Amino acid sequence: MDKHMILYRGSLKSCNYHCSYCPFSKHSMSERELEKDRIQWFSFVESVQRKAEAMHIGALMVVPYGEAMIHSWYWQGLAYLSAQAEIDAVGIQTNLSFSIHDFLHWFENAGGVLKKLRLWATFHPEMTSVSEFSTKCRRLVEKDVLLCAGSVGVPENLNVLRALKQALHASKESKRGIYFWVNKMDGLRRCYTQEERAAFLEIDSYFERELMFIPANAAFCQKRLFVEADGKLHTCNVSSTLVSQKRWEELEDFPNPECNRKLCSCYLAYGGRKDFMNQILFGPYPLFRIPRHPKAVFLDIEGTLFPGKGMADIPAGIMAGLEALAREKIPVFFATTLPYKKAMERCRRIRHLFAGGIFAGGAHVVLYRRQEYFYLLKGLWLMEAFSLQRKFGFRVLAYREHDTLYKVTLLRPSHRVWQTQEAEDLMCCISFADEKIRYYIEENCLQIVSAAADKANGVKMLCGWLGISPNDVVSAGDSEEDREMMNCVTV
Ligand code: SF4
Known part of the structure; x- marks a missing residue:
């Protein structure tokens, strides 16, 4: 607590x-x-x-x-x-x-x-x-x-x-x-x-x-x-x-x-408001006003950088915090379930303040101008997924890098949110054979990525590339997908 x-x-x-x-x-x-x-x-x-x-x-x-x-x-x-x-x-x-x-x-x-x-x-x-x-x-x-x-x-x-x-x-x-x-x-x-x-x-x-x-x-x-x-x-x-x-x-x-x-x-x-930027900048008791100076910062996009659903602009307090981190030369990374392109569109105004990120729920990790990694999927099961579209009411979107698959979204109309039981039933109908995958629900999207792809592993990978310890970085997010990342780093 x-x-x-x-x-x-x-x-x-x-x-x-x-x-x-x-x-x-x-x-x-x-x-x-x-x-x-x-x-x-x-x-x-x-x-x-x-x-x-x-x-x-x-x-x-x-x-x-x-x-x-x-x-x-x-x-x-x-x-x-x-x-x-x-x-x-x-x-x-x-x-x-x-x-x-x-x-x-x-x-x-x-x-x-x-x-x-x-x-x-x-x-x-x-x-x-x-x-x-x-x-x-x-x-x-x-x-x-x-x-x-x-x-x-x-x-x-x-x-x-x-x-x-x-x-x-x-x-x-x-x-x-x-x-x-x-x-x-x-x-x-x-x-x-x-x-x-x-x-x-x-x-x-x-x-x-x-x-x-x-x-x-x-x-x-x-x-x-x-x-x-x-x-x-x-x-x-x-x-x-x-x-x-x-x-x-x-x-x-x-x-x-x-x-x-x-x-x-x-x-x-x-400075004493419970807002994630106060904690990122000044630690668990920000009112003492002593900056924590993390070696890197990882921030979720929807619900965190944009706290309200469908919000067009980033609140002034978050913007000022991001600019302060940039002035302090502390690298900041996206940590999002959005694919890279969508994340860049959403964050047009602030992307220059970021050093890279973890995209597509961890399937794609980027350190700008230096390194990039994809957790790939073999996807031999993709045809089975296509054949179940009508029965479960979804459309298959496959995300690829140079023809190689790294994320699959089973998309429904926006009013038809995936229920946990439905997702489980669907997964039982697909034979993933020796492919280890994980899936997660984002309202009307059922996302499938490699089992190793998650935000926590993305943080570890980026820390490895930067030569820093995950104990010296901080993160903020608001969903289940962020939980492990937030447990693996100091908050
Ligand atoms: S909302 Fe602002 S002014 Fe009101 S109690 Fe909280 S910090 Fe103080």
Whole structure:
């Protein structure tokens, strides 16, 4: 079962930085208010420890108003949670102004598990320097802490952000460098120019995702929760609808999502939606915003790249994800039951972003400009199939490569869907002799290919050609035909 992720925001509303645009820099908190935040946080931590197993909580991230990592109780609470067996990862957003040495010391002394820690570090050019910030990032990476770093996309800051990206990229400790994200600037009051857009995309390959308008749809927000210090529950940080009359303390299961927003307007909202591209790009807990950088990606076409039946266009979010993968030079492959020609027609707009694919249910494997393979069929049984057309009401379509057969479709009119029993009865009427075949139903099509041809074997073949392990690739699909492929690769 998928594990779930919680965002937590305490009653903290203060910061040690004084950035000109930020309301929390002007707000200070009394000792009493801070003590209240401490008590609420520990009470939350204790309740998560108690409920994690039953509620399938796998990850948690603190998203404070202001800076929480200057208060040691957050260090301690994160350490306790990271030590919990059911919890896979704990994270926090921070300006990274705290002492890395003191934090690591505290965290480890409190029993924290560093490899479960995730930091979302925000760079504030008014308050710190490229050198100071990047040195801290590198020290954390040296200790195997996973983190992302980033800043708001203020056009005037382009040069300093480029310099920071360079400094983070040069990190010896992390092969790809540290991911540097750019948030769109809400107060810009105009669109980014083409040049600014291109410049920010140079810094952050995923920046287009920030600029999309993503209509809110709570159906994508199952099993996620945003918990406030007083226990109030929302689906995400931008939706103000309460999702339960209960408070966090009384909750035993994740409530159904509800949302009063028109748009999923920031990363903490859209990045946590259950959509396959979030997982492909950022792993099972995408809200931490740390790219997974797979060595290759395999994507089904119908139902996945085109989520709706008969859809003409690929949704903007999927398109932006594909373009990000291309910019990151991660090879992407089709994995489809469609034959090559049909797949190319269907995916005209995006085919240039792909490095090849698995077609015809695995019977045809292509690595563009390098290699191609067909699982062939002898097809001595084809005449028998023709003779049964009238009885079972289908038409035979044979797919060949240079006169050699690799796939047969038994096609019915679109309203006559093949039933499993009918397919089994038909297969009993055909003598396949020593030919090992497999068949599968796609609505009105009964597809026959070689027994060895499936998407999982296609993935293995392409991985072999590329010299990479299937453990380092990811895939997405929505049907039975995708199941084995998705089991054989990391999702
Ligand atoms: S605004 Fe939040 S709750 Fe609403 S659909 Fe978007 S991510 Fe889900």
